[in-house]
Amino acid sequence: MSRETRELVATSSRILARHGHGDFIWGHSSSRDVEGRGAWIKGSGWGLDEITPDRVHLVDRHGAVVEGEGAVQFEYPIHTEILAARPDVGGVVHTHAPHATALAAAGAELLPVSHAANYFVPPIVPRFTLTADLIMTAELGAAVAECLGGASALFLVNHGIVTVGPDLETATFAALLLEQAAEQQLRTLAFGGKPTWSEPAESLAKREHIYNPIAVRKAWDYLVRSAPTGNLG
Numbered sequence: 001m002s003r004e005t006r007e008l009v010a011t012s013s014r015i016l017a018r019h020g021h022g023d024f025i026w027g028h029s030s031s032r033d034v035e036g037r038g039a040w041i042k043g044s045g046w047g048l049d050e051i052t053p054d055r056v057h058l059v060d061r062h063g064a065v066v067e068g069e070g071a072v073q074f075e076y077p078i079h080t081e082i083l084a085a086r087p088d089v090g091g092v093v094h095t096h097a098p099h100a101t102a103l104a105a106a107g108a109e110l111l112p113v114s115h116a117a118n119y120f121v122p123p124i125v126p127r128f129t130l131t132a133d134l135i136m137t138a139e140l141g142a143a144v145a146e147c148l149g150g151a152s153a154l155f156l157v158n159h160g161i162v163t164v165g166p167d168l169e170t171a172t173f174a175a176l177l178l179e180q181a182a183e184q185q186l187r188t189l190a191f192g193g194k195p196t197w198s199e200p201a202e203s204l205a206k207r208e209h210i211y212n213p214i215a216v217r218k219a220w221d222y223l224v225r226s227a228p229t230g231n232l233g
């Protein structure tokens with residue numbers, strides 16, 4: 001089972017890298033340990049595109065490596081505290097997605113100018129503003145989880161994003177959608193003209209039609225098929 005989970009985290013990491021979430025060695029995704037011991041997450045010091053199953057380890061709520069090896073991410077509390085606060089969450093992604101970070105820093109709310117943002121809106125995507133520094137303590141991790149509430153995404157303003165899902169596959173796809181939505185919004189607003197976007201009722205209908213769980217699973221399968229396997233590790 002742990003091998004399977006390590007492979008999932010490695011695949012998630014490489015998909016995130018391929019779709020514009022890489023920021024040198026920063027950013028990470030995690031999957032809940034089925035035995036409740038913590039979060040399977042990539043070790044510190046590797047780029048998302050470099051992650052193999054052997055570079056994924058299990059970290060508990062106190063930051064101790066329970067299984068595997070490697071240095072622990074400073075920001076592991078984002079994962080462990082959200083998993084503790086949200087029993088419905090099985091996967092967490094934190095990256096410094098460039099367009100989403102820029103949009104949040106501009107103070108803009110995410111608007112459904114195309115399909116992607118309808119996955120999140122309504123409600124509005126919460127904004128965490130307590131600090132733009134690293135989330136390195138359980139207290140800050142708990143504050144992030146509180147700000148996230150029941151949502152599927154959060155802006156860490158002037159820092160990055162967090163997305164969650166019932167499993168890591170969904171959380172990963174959500175991260176890709178959030179970045180895509182932000183990029184489309186920035187392009188729309190930069191162009192000028194008279195921007196339009198969906199009303200809440202249409203957003204909810206589009207969410208059901210486009211991003212229902214079956215469609216999300218098929219999108220994940222596509223992402224896996226197109227993920228680079230390379231010669232890593």
Ligand SMILES: [Zn+2]
Nearest residue numbers: 075095159160
């Ligand atoms: Zn970060």
